[in-house]
Amino acid sequence: MEQNLFHTKYPGIRIRLLHGRTPDLTQRLKEGLIDCAIVHMPIYDSQLDIRTLATLEDSFLGGAAYQDLASRTLSTSELAQPPFLLLSPGSSSRLLLEQWFAARGFTVKPDIELGSIDLLIEFASLGCGTAFITRSFVKEELRSGKLIEFQ
Structure with a gap:
């Protein structure tokens, strides 16, 4: 060997x-x-x-159940609508997202908190809610239609 x-x-x-x-x-x-x-x-x-x-570029994503949202540009209030999936408190991705919403006058509260990007991708793919995920982490899921990217 x-x-x-x-x-x-x-x-x-x-x-x-x-x-x-x-x-x-x-x-x-x-x-x-x-x-x-x-x-x-x-x-x-x-x-x-x-x-x-x-x-890296982050995107708002959801499973195939959210296909109707991908056909148009979403407002901040629409992006903040539940169910929302987020990483656990203190993660840099979550802090960035919370700051982005706060700068636009919104507070987001997760319906489901997850401890890893892999779980976030899986739960979003299953249609459990929408998530904010780095696009390069989900290339295959986007290509296959398992995840839908919002505008």
């Missing part, structure tokens, strides 16, 4: 991948518990060396 080239070249290095919310990951960085993190922006912390790796 061929050994991984990385491990051959760097036999003493071990990689451990973890996932978590952006605030938790930035705290681990500051405490020296991890060496680097890939997180959602914005982050304003002078203790961290922050570099942009990619720019």
